[in-house]
Amino acid sequence: MGELRLESLALGYGAQPVVQDLTFSVADGEMMALLGPSGAGKTTILRAVAGFVRPRAGRILIDGRPVDHLPPERRAVVMVFQKALLFPFLDVAANIGFGLKMQGLDAGAIRRRVAAVMELTGLAGLGRRKVHEISGGQQQRAALARALVLQPAVLLLDEPLSSLDANLRQQMREFVQQIQAETRVTTLFVTHDQSEALMMSHRVSLLLDGRLRQTGTPRQLFYRPADPAVARFFGGENFFHGRIENGRLVTAFGSFRAPEAPGNGHRPLATIRPEDVRLDLENGDGAVTGEVTRTRFEGLATRVWLRCADTTVVALTPESRWTVGQRLAVVFPPERVRIFPEPPEKRRESLV
Amino acid sequence: MVSGQINGRDVRTRAVGWNPRLAVLLAPALAVMLLLFGGGLALGALQALGHLPGAGMAELTADHFTRVLLDPDFPTSLGLTFHIALTSTVIAAILSVALALALTRWAVSSRLVHFVLQVPLTVPHLVVAVSMLFLLAPAGLIARLAAGAGLIASPGEFPLLVNDRWAFGILLVYVWKEIPFITLMVLSVLQNAGGELLEVGRTLKAGAWQRFRFILLPVIAPSLAAACLIVFAFTFGAFEVPYLLGRTYPMSLPVWAYRSYMDVDLAARPEGIAIGLIIALVVMGTVALSVWLNRLARGRETGR
Numbered sequence: 094m095g096e097l098r099l100e101s102l103a104l105g106y107g108a109q110p111v112v113q114d115l116t117f118s119v120a121d122g123e124m125m126a127l128l129g130p131s132g133a134g135k136t137t138i139l140r141a142v143a144g145f146v147r148p149r150a151g152r153i154l155i156d157g158r159p160v161d162h163l164p165p166e167r168r169a170v171v172m173v174f175q176k177a178l179l180f181p182f183l184d185v186a187a188n189i190g191f192g193l194k195m196q197g198l199d200a201g202a203i204r205r206r207v208a209a210v211m212e213l214t215g216l217a218g219l220g221r222r223k224v225h226e227i228s229g230g231q232q233q234r235a236a237l238a239r240a241l242v243l244q245p246a247v248l249l250l251d252e253p254l255s256s257l258d259a260n261l262r263q264q265m266r267e268f269v270q271q272i273q274a275e276t277r278v279t280t281l282f283v284t285h286d287q288s289e290a291l292m293m294s295h296r297v298s299l300l301l302d303g304r305l306r307q308t309g310t311p312r313q314l315f316y317r318p319a320d321p322a323v324a325r326f327f328g329g330e331n332f333f334h335g336r337i338e339n340g341r342l343v344t345a346f347g348s349f350r351a352p353e354a355p356g357n358g359h360r361p362l363a364t365i366r367p368e369d370v371r372l373d374l375e376n377g378d379g380a381v382t383g384e385v386t387r388t389r390f391e392g393l394a395t396r397v398w399l400r401c402a403d404t405t406v407v408a409l410t411p412e413s414r415w416t417v418g419q420r421l422a423v424v425f426p427p428e429r430v431r432i433f434p435e436p437p438e439k440r441r442e443s444l445v
Numbered sequence: 446m447v448s449g450q451i452n453g454r455d456v457r458t459r460a461v462g463w464n465p466r467l468a469v470l471l472a473p474a475l476a477v478m479l480l481l482f483g484g485g486l487a488l489g490a491l492q493a494l495g496h497l498p499g500a501g502m503a504e505l506t507a508d509h510f511t512r513v514l515l516d517p518d519f520p521t522s523l524g525l526t527f528h529i530a531l532t533s534t535v536i537a538a539i540l541s542v543a544l545a546l547a548l549t550r551w552a553v554s555s556r557l558v559h560f561v562l563q564v565p566l567t568v569p570h571l572v573v574a575v576s577m578l579f580l581l582a583p584a585g586l587i588a589r590l591a592a593g594a595g596l597i598a599s600p601g602e603f604p605l606l607v608n609d610r611w612a613f614g615i616l617l618v619y620v621w622k623e624i625p626f627i628t629l630m631v632l633s634v635l636q637n638a639g640g641e642l643l644e645v646g647r648t649l650k651a652g653a654w655q656r657f658r659f660i661l662l663p664v665i666a667p668s669l670a671a672a673c674l675i676v677f678a679f680t681f682g683a684f685e686v687p688y689l690l691g692r693t694y695p696m697s698l699p700v701w702a703y704r705s706y707m708d709v710d711l712a713a714r715p716e717g718i719a720i721g722l723i724i725a726l727v728v729m730g731t732v733a734l735s736v737w738l739n740r741l742a743r744g745r746e747t748g749r
């Protein structure tokens with residue numbers, strides 16, 4: 094068992110608040126990514142769950158029982174840090190068996206469980222090596238194995254892959270995901286990399302400016318962002334005000350069908366992801382048109398900036414044939430247009 | 446091999462293989478060292494073997510060594526010297542580890558710590574010994590204060606702490622002098638790596654004692670051992686503190702060596718040097734022994 098619940102948690106250092114009113118749960122066996130930009134307070138949250146940081150307010154519960162009064166060594170939680178932090182004076186097997194030895198298990202039992210977890214983490218045969226005699230990826234796996242062998246109710250991972258190079262990182266993502274699926278250990282996984290969060294976890298919690306902005310499945314966060322800030326974090330660039338008229342969103346540069354539109358007269362904010370904007374040669378059928386002002390080749394796609402009336406629209410297309418100065422038809426597929434629930438008036442202005 | 450912690454990484458300076466360029470670069474320094482150190486040692490050995498033409502002695506003989514080694518006072522002096530060096534090193538080591546832990550725990554600003562610890566480091570042993578004499582002697586400051594406060598009837602009742610049987614005054618000087626040195630050595634390791642590894646220990650469910658025994662001790666062991674060896678070697682061979690604060694009999698080996706060397710009788714001089722060489726041999730033997738023990742312990746840690 095291992096259900097983690099944070100309730101109205103407030104964290105900070107000295108006079109400086111870091112996180113406020115944080116509430117979310119990680120279900121038993123779930124892998125949740127805690128996503129946020131650098132400095133958002135992700136590590137601080139993990140350290141609070143692990144017991145290294147005392148909350149200013151709120152509660153932390155594991156399987157429904159508050160753990161706030163317990164020191165780190167008495168919580169059913171194990172944290173894996175950003176650096177592997179293996180003990181340099183122990184060999185790999187002794188590192189992995191460290192926690193079991195502290196629990197007073199006999200040598201035979203330790204050896205068996207260490208061997209099993211080393212098999213699971215692909216470290217079989219490396220047990221006698223010194224810590225500096227294995228690669229960076231293997232060190233990270235040893236750090237993970239050292240935590241897994243204790244079979245914690247909740248596993249906390251603080252960007253354990255961020256020190257690895259891109260290729261290895263990709264491998265390790267799949268590896269961690271696979272291990273989590275096999276062991277079904279409840280995992281809270283910190284990252285500042287949105288694609289890492291989206292591809293690895295069952296659900297994602299996005300932390301911005303010290304507040305939890307949205308919790309949901311990767312698709313929900315990506316396609317149904319709760320507010321413009323969330324959309325922006327996931328690469329949203331096109332935001333425009335409009336007026337709803339008969340199921341259409343009327344904007345300064347044209348109007349288009351908006352299926353989820355609220356009633357007439359509303360003036361909502363809408364967005365569409367750059368890769369959902371379709372470009373075509375102008376054919377004079379009255380669609381929205383724009384002039385290409387800039388293009389940037391990005392490998393898999395080309396980013397195109399267009400001037401539509403007074404608004405800039407950004408499109409990300411697989412085609413690289415568009416050139417500056419061209420006039421193009423700009424198509425917003427209605428099902429891809431996201432109309433935000435109307436935010437408070439003052440906030441709308443500051444966000445656009 | 447020296448090993449330690451830099452930013453949480455295990456840093457090891459491996460024994461460097463034979464490298465002609467390195468040899469050329471090191472040659473001048475090595476030559477000076479060999480000449481000063483080896484030359485001095487050789488000259489000393491020659492004198493200890495009785496080659497003292499100025500005193501009309503030219504024949505080489507091991508007599509001076511045997512005379513020292515067979516002297517009925519030799520075992521007592523050796524024992525006393527070991528007692529002084531070992532006891533002061535062990536006490537200083539224990540107190541230093543405790544102090545270093547407390548300083549890291551309370552997060553005392555390291556600049557302040559370094560400043561405070563550097564004060565005792567800069568005071569010469571001789572000065573400390575003299576002040577101890579003033580403080581602890583039967584008619585010294587503390588005795589008078591204690592008598593004045595009515596704790597003891599007269600300064601004469603004050604326990605004998607200098608020139609005493611257990612070398613208390615000598616130990617006190619050495620402990621006071623060596624604590625800052627060992628503490629600074631241990632602190633530098635702790636500040637580099639100790640904290641993070643201790644957090645790892647906590648999240649892996651190690652209790653306070655377990656964290657000390659299985660994380661802190663192994664982390665500081667290499668530098669603690671090195672510092673202790675240096676302190677031991679120094680206290681084993683230093684003469685001025687036991688000379689001032691020790692009893693006239695038995696003498697520690699360095700005092701004996703000094704006395705013999707300065708004796709008006711030139712014939713005693715080779716004996717003094719012989720004792721000096723014996724001291725050097727004992728220190729080298731201790732270093733070799735501790736290196737061997739360290740290997741053994743290391744093998745046990747990893748090769749179970």
Ligand SMILES: Nc1ncnc2c1ncn2[C@@H]1O[C@H](COP(=O)(O)OP(=O)(O)OP(=O)(O)O)[C@@H](O)[C@H]1O
Pocket residue numbers: 106111129130131132133134135136137138285
């Ligand atoms: N020990 C500390 N004392 C004071 N302030 C701290 C401390 N640790 C972190 N902070 C501050 O708290 C805020 C959140 O830090 P935290 O390390 O939790 O961010 P993070 O989301 O993990 O960032 P990153 O992705 O860069 O690791 C930052 O503004 C940071 O400067």
Ligand SMILES: [Mg+2]
Pocket residue numbers: 135136137251
């Ligand atoms: Mg962090």
